[in-house]
Amino acid sequence: MAAAAVAEAPRSRAVAQPPEGPDDLLLVERVRAGDTEAFGTLARRYSRRALSVAYRVLEHPEDAEDLVQDAFMVALEKIDTFRADRAFAPWFFRILINRALNARKARWVRRTSEIPADAPAGGGTPEREAERAELRERVAAALAVMAEPRRTIVKLYELEGFSGPEIAEILDLATGTVRWHLFHARSALREALGSYAP
């Protein structure tokens, strides 16, 4: 199923791909008519990516799960305000990311897990592990000094595979503004990564 592939393949372009099964808009119509199962289908379609995005912002697994649940409930509460001439995914991720950024800003997060320098990264030689640890430190330092929404934009673009227009819709920004932030974020990251990045 495409929805599962979306979540399992991080680089896939989920928002642009038509999912298998009932169309999002059809599911939304069924939800509006009171079909709980249709909402379950929507939730399963986007939950993996939602958790990934939430985790990217909050950097805490339990808080990310709570946030995903809350975002789905807010989406359900507001489903009548969703405009059928727009795509469902950017509308939903806008809810999710706004809540994530607010939660992060309000220090709602119980504890922010800094990326540990010794975090396992998939095995390898001790030299490779040491290299990765240094890499994580550099990325964390570069992102730490990066203001919002730039930090979120670069994560959504590079790691979650959203396009510039999708990010613009999610964050309620102009597409040009998103691309401007993306350009500067990439430059900062490349500078920080030095010899690690191309």
Added chain:
Amino acid sequence: MKLPDLSGDPPRDPLLERTLRDALPGAPADTDWDRLHHAVDARAAAVMARRGRRWWEYAAAWSAAAIPAAAAAGLVLFALLAGARAQADEAARMTPAPLMEQTLALDIADADRSLVNDDGGDWLLQDALPAPEGR
């Protein structure tokens, strides 16, 4: 510094992406998806039950309390109206008696003077009514 091209998305950079992915861990792989989905389903069912109710369903839900309350209010209103009507009848019944007593107690001359007195100046009435004896 090179200016960004804002007319389109920059080309994907697989090396930068891989480097970032290597450095920034994603969501934990051991997420219990069944638990998460069941939690979403349960909360969604509650929200749907709340938003799915129409006005007549709310009316039906409230009718158990609303009907007795309306009946009680009706009885109270009826009692108040009945009481007010009884008071009005009593007032109407009691009002003429003092007037009658006062009228009967009046001396005819006093009654006459009450219409035409000496300094009233109403000659037509004085001519029309016979002068009381002794005046």
